[in-house]
Amino acid sequence: MSALRLALWGWLGLAVALPLGIVVALSVGTGAEGVPPVRWPWEEGASLDAWRLMAEDDVVLLALWRSLVVAGTTAGLCVALAFPMALGLLRAAPRWRPLLLALVLLPFLSGFLLRVAAWIGLLRDSGWINALLIAAGLIEEPLRLLGTDLALYLGMVHAYLPFALLPLLAWFAKRDTRLEEAAADLGAGPFTVFRTVTLPLAWPAAAGAFLLVFIPAAGEFVIPELLGPPDAMLAGRAIWSEFFGTRDWPFAGALATALLLVLLIPILAQQRSGLK
């Protein structure tokens, strides 16, 4: 037990607290020439310049806001899709269940970049979808699909759906179906049973599924970069370009810390509601 605890705290210290500490320390450091392009706060004293700059930078704040909108929309879409999928999976004949579950999880087994590349192949102007539509005579000029919000959300939902599906599936598999039978027994039709019993009881699981998608999606960099609109900046790209483009590490650290702080709000809200 104590060895397990030691391992757990060791893991949390090394993989969570240490990197987090470094990023926070970066945000109160000062920029400098050289490698790394920063003076640590314990070398030249802490400075809040990066935070001040960020608070005045509308472009970066907008990127942060847009990231939350994209993450929230993605999480909402994933949960809305995962609900019927989880219920459908559990209602399927037992011998089909493993196959259906495997189909849902299959994208997880292929490389992440490969999946994004596949979407590019499907969606670009000379891609499969446009080729098919032109061949069918439905359109003459290719539709602009790649680099739109549609492509962005297709990629995001495709990548994050399992994060929403698995917790909902676990919840639905262990739920007490007698409650739904009792509701039907008391005169509720199938839809009313869902609305008055299944849905309210699944609410905490749905909130958990939402967060599991929302949190990683808010920092997502690759999918918006490759599939989404090129002009709309998200927090992920803003952090990336500050780190590797302008090499302003204190600013990048402040931005990363700010994103984390914003994400802490829904986590704390969920924990509080879970305690009740």
Place this chain on the structure above:
Amino acid sequence: MSLLSVEGVSRRFGAVTALDGMTLALEPGEFFALLGGSGSGKSTLLRVIGGFEAPDAGRVTLAGEDVTRIPPHRRRTAMVFQSYALFPHLSVFDNVAYGLRREGTPPAEIAKRVAEALDLVSLPGFSERRPHQLSGGQQQRVAIARAIARRPALLLLDEPLGALDAGLRERTGLELRALQRRLGTSFVMVTHDQAEALALADRVAVLEAGRLAQVGTPRALWDRPATRSLARFLGGANIIEPTQAPLSAEEPAPAYALRPERIRLVPEAPWLNGAAATVEEGVFRGEGVMLTVRLDSGARLRVLCAGEAPAAGSRVALAWDAAALAPLPA
């Protein structure tokens, strides 16, 4: 006309036959018990009556209407689940009001009928509590109130006393029976506890391996079990044959059921309906000592001895009345 009739109902789960051509009829106002061990099909039968299981064959008729293919939400039956299945996210009031809301009952009427139902189960003033704030016994009362609030034609109870403490069971059973008398609604209760079935029900159906073994009043079941296995199942009767002791019964039969409490210890065994025996062992049972005795013919009998029990190895003389011998088939 019967309130409920079950005709030739069969239900299989894969290779397991839960119900095999079950036929039963229930009269209005009856307290009916389905008694059987696990795997006897009693719970499946209850679920077929409630509409949660569709039978593979046969017909279920409720108040003259064929309901075999009618889903639960359009049947006038109400189920009290063994686990109570109270909605954890709703207050006691909203649990009891659930069925009334589905019928579109006006709010004032709902408030009145919920209060009535909670009164009937002696649980007034609990409206605002959540199910998890109640004891097991209180949860059960809410489950019953929820089921009777819609005034169903038939109330189905799945092991209603099964989850209660031993001390609560007898009192709750009697309350259940009093409630049934007051409402005049037919109750069907599933139980594996024969004492419970015999004490509470007007009629008891004993199920064995998905078939109906016997149906009748508790008295008839006790006094005239239809088969040897039923005689042993209900109260552990002895099975005695004319070759084992000199028997004189009211009607001739190849074997008889003889209950342990109807055998007396006497100073000398009579010529007929009596025997000399040796005590093999005695087990204290509270109301007396259950003796296992061996007749000189070799047969073993169980004898309930209310007074001072003879020690193992001692010789005793037994006697019983001709009326105590219940005829059994071979």
